[in-house]
Amino acid sequence: VDPLAGSYYIEWLTDEMGKKMAECMKKVEEMGGMIKAVESGYIQGEVSRQAYIQEKKIQSGETTKIGVNKYAMEEEKAEVEIHQFNPKVAEEQKRKLIEIKTQRNENEVKDAMHGLKKAAQTDDNVMPHILKAVKSYVTLGEITRVFKEVFGEFKEPIGL
Numbered sequence: 001v002d003p004l005a006g007s008y009y010i011e012w013l014t015d016e017m018g019k020k021m022a023e024c025m026k027k028v029e030e031m032g033g034m035i036k037a038v039e040s041g042y043i044q045g046e047v048s049r050q051a052y053i054q055e056k057k058i059q060s061g062e063t064t065k066i067g068v069n070k071y072a073m074e075e076e077k078a079e080v081e082i083h084q085f086n087p088k089v090a091e092e093q094k095r096k097l098i099e100i101k102t103q104r105n106e107n108e109v110k111d112a113m114h115g116l117k118k119a120a121q122t123d124d125n126v127m128p129h130i131l132k133a134v135k136s137y138v139t140l141g142e143i144t145r146v147f148k149e150v151f152g153e154f155k156e157p158i159g160l
Helices: 008-030 034-040 042-060 087-103 106-121 127-135 140-151
Strands: none
Touching: 008 042, 034 042, 106 127, 106 140, 127 140
């Protein structure tokens, strides 16, 4: 049972939310679509702007956030354990990586990476090629490098 079913206020809120969403999507369409909006920095700028507005409302008490500005318990400060870098573990991981690279079948590696690159350059599903690469002991760095070669590296525009 929905206790708020038929509530005029809830219906009004739903309608208002729909109108605001339609306005946002219209603006994105006017910019040339979502990809253009992301590339221009508009989307990240709007997310940052709204987060800032929301945080100001919480800090001022205009918006209530339980556990932050209402019913906050000071003694519940959780200690966060910071990970300590261990050079011995890093060296062991490097040694294992070198060992894997020397023992893997280089023809399988080249074949898997070639297939992945070819799939990335077309509309093919890359997932089967990624799985083949992983089974051939291609590293995450090598797989990522293929994608960077094909697509480049996304640099998020800073739009404040």
